[in-house]
Amino acid sequence: GKCGDGKEKHEPEVSFSYGECFDYSILFVRELPENIETFSDEEYKSLTSKVWRVYYIGIPKCSKRAEIEAIVFKDPKTNKIEFLSKEIQPLEDEFENIKITKEDHLEFIKYFRDNQNFDLVLENQIAPHIVGRSFEKLSMLLTLHSPYEIFDIFNSRKIRGCIRTIWVGDTKTGKSEMAKDVTYMHYKIGDLVFGETTSRTGLAYTIDPDNKTIIWGALPLNDKKCVIIDGFHYLSQEDMMQLREILEQQRVKVSRSVSDERLARVRIVATLNPNHPPMKNYYYKMKALMDTRAFFNPVDLTRWDIFIPFCTEDVSGELIATAKPKERPIPDEIFRKHVLWVWSLKPENIRYSENAKEKIIEFSKEMFEWVSSSYPLIHSGIRDVLTRISVAFACLRHSISEDLKFVEVKEEHVKMARDFIEEMIRRIDYDAFIYRVRDLTELSEEEFQELKLNLRETEIRILKELVDGPKNSNKLGAILGLSDRAVRDHFRILRKYNLIETSQGFGAKITIKGITFLKKIEGGSIRSYEVVKSCEPKNEKITSQRFTTSQPSPQPPSLEKEKLEYGVKNNPNRAIFLRLPEAYRGKCSYCGRDCFIEWIDAKGNHLCDKCRWEENEFDN
Missing domain, CATH: 3.40.50.300 (P-loop containing nucleotide triphosphate hydrolases)
Incomplete structure (x- = not known):
């Protein structure tokens, strides 16, 4: 501002004697919310978010609230408004010293x-x-x-x-x-x-x-x-x-x-x-x-x-x-x-x-x-x-x-x-x-038995792979030797029973119900050679021409063999597929690929899960 006769303009200056040493503290303060008088959101945001720098001569008492008397000045280096003070009065919160009569x-x-x-x-x-x-x-x-x-x-x-x-x-x-x-x-x-x-x-x-x-x-x-x-x-x-x-x-x-x-x-x-x-x-x-x-x-x-x-x-x-x-x-x-x-x-x-x-x-x-x-x-x-x-x-x-x-x-x-x-x-x-979540997560004994009957070994293996974390169909296909499409087909089965959740972001992840199912089977496999699904063959030519697998077929137990023969006898126009006791790596009789073999048909031919799925063309 102007000083003296008002003709000259001077900058205010604060100086101290070089012969005197003193302690000082830098305080960062903001206005108390209850002191702000405004009805404007923007003004309130501006005033409450503004942090001021106060240079205090001495060491102040620790306090969250204080009344400060200070000199206002502009920092010549930053052009910011700052304060210089030697008078700070600590304040208590209003409720701390309230007197109720x-x-x-x-x-x-x-x-x-x-x-x-x-x-x-x-x-x-x-x-x-x-x-x-x-x-x-x-x-x-x-x-x-x-x-x-x-x-x-x-x-x-x-x-x-x-x-x-x-x-x-x-x-x-x-x-x-x-x-x-x-x-x-x-x-x-x-x-x-x-x-x-x-x-x-x-x-x-x-x-x-x-x-x-x-x-x-x-x-x-x-x-x-x-x-x-x-x-x-x-x-x-x-x-x-x-x-x-x-x-x-x-x-x-x-x-x-x-x-x-x-x-x-x-x-x-x-x-x-x-x-x-x-x-x-x-x-x-x-x-x-x-x-x-x-x-x-x-x-x-x-x-x-x-x-x-x-x-x-x-x-x-x-x-x-x-x-x-x-x-x-x-x-x-x-x-x-x-x-x-x-x-x-x-x-x-x-x-x-x-x-x-x-x-x-x-x-x-x-x-x-x-x-x-x-x-x-x-x-x-x-x-x-x-x-x-x-x-x-x-x-x-x-x-x-x-x-x-x-x-x-x-x-x-x-x-x-x-x-x-x-x-x-x-x-x-x-x-x-x-109630809805419990329907999706809890597993009754009846549901458990139904899952044991209807889930295939590949689907159980998918659940086990997902225990370590979500995986997409490409990654699971590489682990299981299946195509991306075949894995997604298995996802549909597992989703139907609320055993997994799928998303474009993470692929598939196992649900609480899926974890409960795995814990109940305790690593045991589903009963071997169980009739899972029958379907109409695509045409007579495909169902009659099957070749031997790359590994001799294990003979099913007599009881299961009788069930297989019974199924063929009573369903002469349907293809019957049975699950093998244990999957193995070999050549599929249907597609000729070297892959995991999981199924046997009524003629004794072994086939992979992908071909069994494509042959059936059903959605579980």
């Missing part, structure tokens, strides 16, 4: 426990302009009202208390609007991050290579608080692998050019869209959830507690078109203070009634009906999930002891949690989906 508890009881119109709270307390989404909003309320850590029902160990919720569904169904209402647009609770602009570095950490400094991301910076990730589907598979460990350990560990770690006990709501919208394209809504990059690996389901589908068809157009502005039933300050009170709770502040403990055990046993190792939305840790949601209901309904010191989890809260989980299962079609 008896009068506050009376207000909480009035609005949360004794409220006879609590349905209006579910409908209108969050984003009241979004209508017909009470259950979805309840999932947000439960997440916000979950303590960061709790004891299990036996007080024997501490478990995660903070709830993690997934919202999956169509666009323009209110997911983002509710997320913004909770964060920067209204309540200013928690941190909103956008999936399309963030990644592991935005959620976990990044490293400044010049200063060898870790810049922590949203999850460690919001320890004991809440993060909403809008657009979770934008995260890459690599990002999800990094996030998986963070969710499991509840901490961010850095072991690179610099090493450190931070706790990340965070309540999370993540919104995502399916890969092939809209949701009605999926027969089971559960398939829409699995058809996302975030849950490509089904084990990632176990890191989350609540899964809510959003479909355009859930709410009628008439209800949306005629919706009118509604008041929030609970005053903003009371609602916000209630959430912060829950965040301040310690595991010692929560206790379970005996009836609640019994019901948690009872309902957990019932829910094991839905446990699936293939799609573990409901998994073996369901008792902890039920406990978390029960505690959240007790907090949401302000179930407080008479001395105002303890949250009391009662039988009624466990029933609420059970009902909530069952409704979630119904909404996302998990019950119907799991």
Whole structure:
């Protein structure tokens, strides 16, 4: 700017005495989300993603939040705005030093426990302009009202208390609007991050290579608080692998050019869209959830507690078109203070009634009906999930002891949690989906015997080859000495019985049902010389002219020989093929190729599987 008489322009300069030495620190800071005043998504993204460099004279106290008084200057080398400070005041999180009075508890009881119109709270307390989404909003309320850590029902160990919720569904169904209402647009609770602009570095950490400094991301910076990730589907598979460990350990560990770690006990709501919208394209809504990059690996389901589908068809157009502005039933300050009170709770502040403990055990046993190792939305840790949601209901309904010191989890809260989980299962079609999966994966004794009767040795060998991993038809053909077409023909048989899955990407891979079948036969072969299929011969000439094989035919047992003769006698116009006791390498009587010989016809000629298949021209 100009100085003096205003005729000359000078650059501001900060200088220090060369005779004085001092310590300084470089801090990387960003604006607190609750301090941002904007209604623009782009402006919010810009302000929350901007990291400023502060040169601090001295060594500051370790703190996630601070009030900084600084001089602003422009770095002449980079032209970037930076700060110089010698005054930093560490700040605690708002919930850490919150004071709840008896009068506050009376207000909480009035609005949360004794409220006879609590349905209006579910409908209108969050984003009241979004209508017909009470259950979805309840999932947000439960997440916000979950303590960061709790004891299990036996007080024997501490478990995660903070709830993690997934919202999956169509666009323009209110997911983002509710997320913004909770964060920067209204309540200013928690941190909103956008999936399309963030990644592991935005959620976990990044490293400044010049200063060898870790810049922590949203999850460690919001320890004991809440993060909403809008657009979770934008995260890459690599990002999800990094996030998986963070969710499991509840901490961010850095072991690179610099090493450190931070706790990340965070309540999370993540919104995502399916890969092939809209949701009605999926027969089971559960398939829409699995058809996302975030849950490509089904084990990632176990890191989350609540899964809510959003479909355009859930709410009628008439209800949306005629919706009118509604008041929030609970005053903003009371609602916000209630959430912060829950965040301040310690595991010692929560206790379970005996009836609640019994019901948690009872309902957990019932829910094991839905446990699936293939799609573990409901998994073996369901008792902890039920406990978390029960505690959240007790907090949401302000179930407080008479001395105002303890949250009391009662039988009624466990029933609420059970009902909530069952409704979630119904909404996302998990019950119907799991029944279908079990049809495709479980193997009854009747099915096993049918497979033993109908599967050929080549098909069993294909299953064994797939145990080590997926293979395409070319690779399997080279291993088995079969043509690409012959292998694909065998694929059709195995697919029919749900023993394999096929894709242009990976070829064929064995299913759980296929693995179960192999385990049951324990490496044993199917009974030799069993009549598998008969068919009409192509013409009399082909069926009558057969030549000897390159290896003498083993004689079938007398009983099986009688079955062969019986088959020819009673089916004079049909070709009967029997499986050899053991395949061998030799010359096929039909095509003359040197290959694996697996079959014998009614004339005693040996042939390969490819010729047997082409001769029959049937699709099993």
